[in-house]
Amino acid sequence: MPGLTRLLTPAAALLWGLQFAFLTPALALVLSGQFGASDAEVGLALAVYNASGFVAALVLPAHADRRRDYLTPMLWCSALTFVLAGVLAFATSLPLAVVALAVVGGPAGVGVSLLFAHLRAHGATTGEVMNTRALVSFAWVAGPPLAMLLIGWWGLQSVVAAVGVVAVASGLTTAALRRRADGRPSAGTGTPGTGSAASASAQTPSSGPASRTTVVLVVAAFVALQATNAAAVAVMALFTAGSLGLDVLWAGIALGVSAGLEVPALVLLGRLSRRFSSLPLIGSGCIAGAAYYLAVPFVGGPVLLIAAQVLNAWFFAVVAGVGLTYFQEVIPRPGIASGLFTNTRRVGAIISGGIIAAGSALAPGYGGVFGVCAALTAAALVAVLAAAVAGRRRRAVPDPSGGLPASASR
Template identity: 50%
Template sequence: MTGAPARPSRLLIPASALLWGLQIALLSPALALILSTLYGASTTDIGWSLAIYNTGGFLASLLIPAWADRHRSYLQVLLACGVLTIALAGALAAVTSLPWATVALVVLGGPAGLGTTMLFAHLRSAGTATSSIVDTRAIISAAWMGGPPLATAIIGWAGGRGILAAIVVIALLNIATTAAMMSRHRRAASERPEAARPRESLPPGSRTGTVLVVAAFVLFQATNATAMTFMAIYVTQTIGLAVLWGGIVLGVAAALEVPALMIIGRLGDKVPHLTLVAVGAVAGIAYYLGLALATGPVALLLLQVLNAVCFAAIGGIGLALFQDLIPGAGLSTGLFMNTRRLGAIVSGPIIALGALSPLGQRGIFLGCAVLTLLGLALVHLARRSAGRRAAKDQLPVGG
């Protein structure tokens, strides 16, 4: 009977992950439509507004997590993210011009978008196992499977303000779950000793190895973003299939991500994180080479197994690896999230330059394979750097 009350506590983290994932999955794909319908923004205006918003989000993801690390206030910041989300929705519903909407996105939306970052930082700070962290990441991926279709359905039924109202409801639920987590965390902290620090993948303070891994992940994220962004065009213009197949391929990829994350998360408790990332990079190289050679739908669908392995290693184990390497649960998680932002920026030149090759659009994915190979080489160099650092630390003083 003593174990029964613990079940609601175990459900709080999955519930929080699902709600935060759903909130992002509703807002992100709908934001351009909101700017267009509520403020009459042109395509160019939307592009500039989103660029300014993403820049503000980038800065917020560096400054606020670092503050949370200093004060060990991850759940408090998570609660503030929920409050700021409600304030953002209210501001977007109230203002009548695009400049003021952009100001609201930067001032309120940037900090409000750090919910998942703070959730993962809290898990790391609490000494959560890699498998549980990656399982939480899988829940957020599952939320993305339903979020975008739900967002478009709400906009079609209730317009831009309808989606803002839905986001407010989810934010209220996020505030409630976070408050419950804070209460349980305070009680648990008073009843148990300090959690053991998770093992490091690289020696603490190994700056060279850390820089190499960060650079590798920018490349990994860039190639992943390229494949996702360009898939629909590639399927229709190069392979010659109906545009529906682009959606089917991306849907299969999203469906495979969840079990792949759960499997690799359990391996992450036993296998070094750098090794799993290297395996994912090899799968990614094979995936991009396969895309460059694919000529039909069957090959595209089968290749998504490799894509899922690559994504699970980069998006799941990569998060745990950054938390191993970089001091501060908030800053390390924020930096990992920013590799995705930087990778999305780099994906543009990859598409533009890759299409100029004699292979045409197939050259884009050949370029992705080369860049992933470069990222794998950087991971290998990071591992060697860690080995040299460990050997140096073992030398006797004055010897």
């Protein structure tokens, strides 16, 4: 059934996206409504959950890289998600729920990163990776509204149950992917694969591993880009109501339009990746992002605010899609590359608080926040370009022992 097997990867992406598109927006409501957590306790629980996810996004992909098997850990992540849903459904105390979020929830969230590492390890093209990423984005467009509908109709337990059901479905899909991978030869050895072994050319770029400076510059740049997006999303409702004098509903509409446009933007970027390298695409995204942040303080009403979301959608599609594939180009280990990229979002969310504080002090009405975001976006583009230049110089240095790049002899 070749047609069915071709659907496995898109189905896995959609299901992994839905798991956390259901859970993430509903988690605070579950903690407060079911366990009676105060605002401070909710904040502490989410901090513990995110810290666990940060560590797991480094440890599990590194383990998968060593084994060159990304699908088996994905199966465990599906199982952990199901366990987390069970604990949240039947636990009677807040401490038990927090322990489950730390021990089970953090590692469970790594599954989607491992999916992209699996694709890279099997030599997927940039376009294929971004098309898969578009399905995850689609899940995040549909997931939160569906979660809220479930809560409105059947209560908090219904969304927890939905997470468990989707976890089972994603586990079955991942198992089918693993079975398919086990049944075909490994490109690098000519022997049956272990689930995600791949050719050396898919694992490691011909240019050799990037320098530490290059990796640090790229990570710092995308932390800044993710932070600007998180800050802009966080203040959109306040800006819409306070500066524009509109109903906060317009903030939700604007962000919903941006999220909806992100899906076709990712598909278009996948096609453009066949003609352009990552750097021009990243440049286009940073320019669009800076233009968006500079324009928002000057919009006078809802029409221009909605129109500006075209720029915002392109910006974040580049960050989410091209950024992921660029990390996989710069860092030769697919698991670590995907895990580091995932963590740029978490670190960026933390830094976004400082952006909001600094921007609010610079100008009234949150216009200063968008100004700081524009400056950081420009700085991030400079950092990416500097990383590219450093990488080219490193590859250009000959190795006296054999004419290879100096990095290859270390």
